[in-house]
Structure formats: C-alpha cells, structure tokens
Amino acid sequence: MTSINIQQMMADSGVAFGTSGARGLVSQMTGEVCAAYTLAFLQGLLLAKPGQKVALGMDLRPSSPSIVQACAAAIKQAGCETIFCGALPTPALAFYAMSRHMPAIVVTGSHIPFDRNGIKFYRAEGEISKADEAAITQAVVDVAGFGEDKMPAVDSGALELYKQRYTDLFEPDLLTGCRIGIYEHSSVARDCLRDILSALGAEVISLARTDTFVPIDTEAVSETDRQRGLDWATAHALDAIISTDGDGDRPLIADETGNWLRGDIVGLLCAQFLGADTVVTPVSCNTAIEASGAFNRVIRTRIGSPYVIAGMEQAEAEGSPSVAGFEANGGFLAGHGLKVAEHSLAALPTRDAVLPALVLLAMAKRQHCKLSALTANLPQRYTASDRLQDFPTANSQALLAQLQQDDTACASLWGKALGLVAQRDLTDGLRLTFANGEIIHLRPSGNAPELRCYAESDTMLRAQDLVNLTLQSISSRYAA
Known part of the structure; x- marks a missing residue:
C-alpha cells in the first residue's frame, strides 16, 4: 500500500482539475495517479459502499484503455463493482449512470491534444460539483499495487439506452429524404450517431473516418475543417453535416452549404424548440440569447459545465418550469420540464451533442426549410473564437491583469480598431465591451496552456x- 495525499500528488504529477475533470499529459497519468483519483472520488465523496456498482467508460484515445485498467483496479480495491460500458459518448455513460442510480467515471480528454487525457467523475445525480472537486483534492488514499489486469468485459446497455432516448423521442420517419454527412474522424459518438440518424430515416454518408485520434475543438474550427465542410456539402449534395468532439459531448453542425454553425446559436435554437423558460449559459455566449426575447430568464455563469449546472439547479429551486443550459462549444444540458411536442424529455444535466443536432434537423424538417434558414429571425449578432496554443498560463494571467486596469494597454493591443472600453466583465477571464458595441473576451483555458479569444460583432x-x-497582436507582443 502507498499512502497518497491528492493535493501533493496534483502538484507532483501535474494532473489536476481543470474546467471539466482531472487532466494532464499521458506521461503524467500513471496507473498510480489514476487509481488514486478514482479512490479519492469514491472514498472522498463517501460513495464506496460494499457491492456498489460503478459505471466506467472511455473515448477512443490510444491511452484510454490503460487508464481504464487502473480505474477498474481501484474500483475493485474500494470494494465496488465495475460495470464497464466500453467506448461510448460521455453523455451516454452519464445518462445510464443516472438512470441506474450509480456513480460513473469516464476516461476522456475530450477535445484536447492526443498526448493528453483525463478522467471525469459523476455522482448518481450527475456531474460532480466544484465542492465535490475540493473534497476529492483534500483526500488521502491508500493505493495497492496492481498489475496489468485484462480489460473488463463490455456491457452494451448504456449505449443502447442512449440511442433509445432519441429514437423514442422523435418519430421514426423524421429524417426521411435527408442526406446527412457524419464527419466521423475519431469521435467515440460516430457509430451511435449513424445508428440514431438511420433509425430516424436519414441517408447517412460517412466522412473522414480515422483510427488516428484527431483533437476536434468545436470552438476553434480549423481552416482545414472549414474548407472540408464546404467541399463535402457540394460533393455529396448534403442537407447537413454532423460531427462531435472526441468524447461526443460537443456538437459540430454544418448547414446545407457546409458552413459550421456557432455552438451558442445552436444552443439558443435548441432551447427555444424545447420550450425552455430559463436558459443558463456562460458569459462567453452570444448576446443574441437575451436580444431574441425567447426566454423569460437568462442566467450567465463562468465557463464550464459545473457552473452551468449550478445555475440550472438554482433556477429549478426558484421555481422555473423548464430549464436548459448550453455553452459556446455547443454542448447542451437538459434540465427539467423540456418537451418535444407532447413528449417529455428526461433531464440530462451534462453536455450532450446528439440532442442539439437532432433538434436542428427536426426544426428544419417541420418548418420545411433549409438548416441555414433557421437563424433568419434571430438578432444579427455574430461570434467567433480561436486560441493561442502552447501559451503559458502565467503569460495569459499577466496580460489580463494589465488589460483589466489600463486603457493604455488596451489601446496598444487594438490601436483604434475598437475605440474606448465601455465595460469590463471579470466573471471568467476578461470580457471587454467597447463603446461601438463590439465585444472581446480573453480567457486562459482551464484544460491546457492556451489563451482563448471570443469576439462578438454585427x-x-x-x-x-x-x-x-x-x-496576432498578443502573439507578436510575446514574441518580441
């Protein structure tokens, strides 16, 4: 047995909690580190009861199976039983665990580069909170030595339940006559997405499937993928292109022209279709959400699903009849009270990529219009985002500290392109509203050494x- 203080382990290994789950370089995520996190989750949150079943799943990263083995060994050490659900979308594992009232662990690095990975934890009620994260980091656990155990046998029940969630929600001929491309890459959702779309009547065309892991970031679509969307739509006469990030909780949706839709606009349309009274969304999302007048209440939060979930719980506690959450990455969180026609939608308060994709397709079908026409009646506000990779977090923090207080620093960065700063919002990073109404939001990533930039204009x-x-201006400054 080795006694491990999680706080010290985080400092020593570099594997720590970010925006969503514990993440780090694969080289840092040793069997001992992964086992320690698993024990801290089960024991620190008092979930490790004799015979307690724990759902375990993973994405398609090459490093995920070995991490699964370490987590399974730790689950066994804690006196619990592993229900290994195999490679499946994160929301599928979460939905299964919630429906079976068991905790869950998913091995995934989501959209971050393949040399990194992560572990995400769920209580039986859903994603762990920031308070739960704090309890895990304060734990001290005893990790037994373990060898290379075989991978557990796969239980397909979670994946089948997830597919049924959507095939039961919509009519079986919903997508009859639609040609839909699936940009498959290395998404763990690629096969179940095909199954769901086909079950609803669509003709599905496979695009760019690969066994090599591709880190798709739905908030920073590469120029290559932008062009691919345009080319695919023309070459295959598609009505839409659907994709997700690596673990299937963030959608990437293109209209019939091959233009990728922004995640916050996808969320707005989805929440409207499902009859949400209250929307909870991070501060980085498009102000068209409020300007649309579609919702009685909009709650803005910090970036990250735990903050969105906390806002949704607040709204439900305050009596909102129907609550939805979504992020700029397109991940949609279904609260209580949402419906498709007369069919109630079971709550799934974790990011999901399949629901918003199906909702937009259903909207276009029922309105007898193309996907591109769905945004015609929305306020004309547009957002864009990208990131500087391999940008030290210390540099990001120093830059933001300067821009928070110094108008001269803002002028030196943007010149006369924007004019004076009218408002500074420090909810998460630094969100600057300029006198001309344009917005720039800078924020260090919570998952990797990156600086993210969001902008909004007309x-x-x-x-x-x-x-x-x-x-470009920031990059030049730090290269000088």
Whole structure:
C-alpha cells in the first residue's frame, strides 16, 4: 500500500482539475495517479459502499484503455463493482449512470491534444460539483499495487439506452429524404450517431473516418475543417453535416452549404424548440440569447459545465418550469420540464451533442426549410473564437491583469480598431465591451496552456477579424 495525499500528488504529477475533470499529459497519468483519483472520488465523496456498482467508460484515445485498467483496479480495491460500458459518448455513460442510480467515471480528454487525457467523475445525480472537486483534492488514499489486469468485459446497455432516448423521442420517419454527412474522424459518438440518424430515416454518408485520434475543438474550427465542410456539402449534395468532439459531448453542425454553425446559436435554437423558460449559459455566449426575447430568464455563469449546472439547479429551486443550459462549444444540458411536442424529455444535466443536432434537423424538417434558414429571425449578432496554443498560463494571467486596469494597454493591443472600453466583465477571464458595441473576451483555458479569444460583432466577418487581430497582436507582443 502507498499512502497518497491528492493535493501533493496534483502538484507532483501535474494532473489536476481543470474546467471539466482531472487532466494532464499521458506521461503524467500513471496507473498510480489514476487509481488514486478514482479512490479519492469514491472514498472522498463517501460513495464506496460494499457491492456498489460503478459505471466506467472511455473515448477512443490510444491511452484510454490503460487508464481504464487502473480505474477498474481501484474500483475493485474500494470494494465496488465495475460495470464497464466500453467506448461510448460521455453523455451516454452519464445518462445510464443516472438512470441506474450509480456513480460513473469516464476516461476522456475530450477535445484536447492526443498526448493528453483525463478522467471525469459523476455522482448518481450527475456531474460532480466544484465542492465535490475540493473534497476529492483534500483526500488521502491508500493505493495497492496492481498489475496489468485484462480489460473488463463490455456491457452494451448504456449505449443502447442512449440511442433509445432519441429514437423514442422523435418519430421514426423524421429524417426521411435527408442526406446527412457524419464527419466521423475519431469521435467515440460516430457509430451511435449513424445508428440514431438511420433509425430516424436519414441517408447517412460517412466522412473522414480515422483510427488516428484527431483533437476536434468545436470552438476553434480549423481552416482545414472549414474548407472540408464546404467541399463535402457540394460533393455529396448534403442537407447537413454532423460531427462531435472526441468524447461526443460537443456538437459540430454544418448547414446545407457546409458552413459550421456557432455552438451558442445552436444552443439558443435548441432551447427555444424545447420550450425552455430559463436558459443558463456562460458569459462567453452570444448576446443574441437575451436580444431574441425567447426566454423569460437568462442566467450567465463562468465557463464550464459545473457552473452551468449550478445555475440550472438554482433556477429549478426558484421555481422555473423548464430549464436548459448550453455553452459556446455547443454542448447542451437538459434540465427539467423540456418537451418535444407532447413528449417529455428526461433531464440530462451534462453536455450532450446528439440532442442539439437532432433538434436542428427536426426544426428544419417541420418548418420545411433549409438548416441555414433557421437563424433568419434571430438578432444579427455574430461570434467567433480561436486560441493561442502552447501559451503559458502565467503569460495569459499577466496580460489580463494589465488589460483589466489600463486603457493604455488596451489601446496598444487594438490601436483604434475598437475605440474606448465601455465595460469590463471579470466573471471568467476578461470580457471587454467597447463603446461601438463590439465585444472581446480573453480567457486562459482551464484544460491546457492556451489563451482563448471570443469576439462578438454585427457581422461574422468582423467577429472573425477581431479574433485574428487580437491573437496576432498578443502573439507578436510575446514574441518580441
């Protein structure tokens, strides 16, 4: 037995909690580190009862199976039983665990580069909270030595339940006559997404499937993928292109022209279709949400699903009849009271990629219009985002500290392109509203050494130009 103080282990290993789950370089995520986190979750949150079943799943990263083995060994050491659900979307594992009233662990690094990975934890009620994270980090656990055990046998029940959630919600001929491309890459959702779309009547075309892991970031679509969308839509005469990030909890949706839709606009449309009274969304999302007048209440939070979930719980406690949450990455969180026509939608308060994709397809079908027409009646506000990779967090923090207090620093970064700063919002990073109404939001990533930039303006081209200008100016400053 080795006694491990989790707080000290985090400092020594570099594997620590970020925006969503514990993440680090694969080289840092040793069997002992992963087992220690698993024990801290089960014991620190008092979940380790004799015979307690724990759902365990993973994405398709090459490093995920070995981490699964370490987690399974720790589950066994804690006196619990592993229900290994195999490779499946994170929301599928969460939905299964919630429906079976058991805790869950998913091995995934989501959208971050393949040389990194992570572990995400769920109580029987859903995602762990920030208070739960604090309890895990304060734990001290005893880790037994363990060898290379075989991978557990796969129980397919979780994946089948997830597919049934959507095939039961919509009519079986919903997508009859639709040609839908699935940008499969290495998404763990690629096969179940095909099954669901086919079950609803769609003709599905496979695009760019690979066994090599591809880190798709739905908030920072690469220029290659932008062009791919345009080319695929034309070459295959598609009505839509659907994709997700690596673990299937963030959608990437293109219309019939191959243009990828912004995640916050996807969330707005989805929440409206499902009849949400209250929407909870991070401060980084498009202000068209409020300007649309579609919701009685909009609650803004810090970035990260735990903060969105806390806001949803607050709204439900205060009596909101129907609550939805979504993020700029497109991940949609279903609270209580949402419906598709007369069918009630079971709550799933964790990011999901399949629901918003199906809702937009259903909207277009029922309105007898193309996907691109769904945004026609929304306020004309456009957002863009990108990131500086391998940008030290210390540099990000120093830059934001300067911009928070110094108008001269803002002028030196943007020149006369934006004018004076009218408002500073420190909810998460630094969100600057300028006198001309344009917005720039800078924030260090919670998962990797990256600086994220979000911009909002009255045209898509202008929003993208603002992102490019900002990141080029920052990059030049720190290269000098």
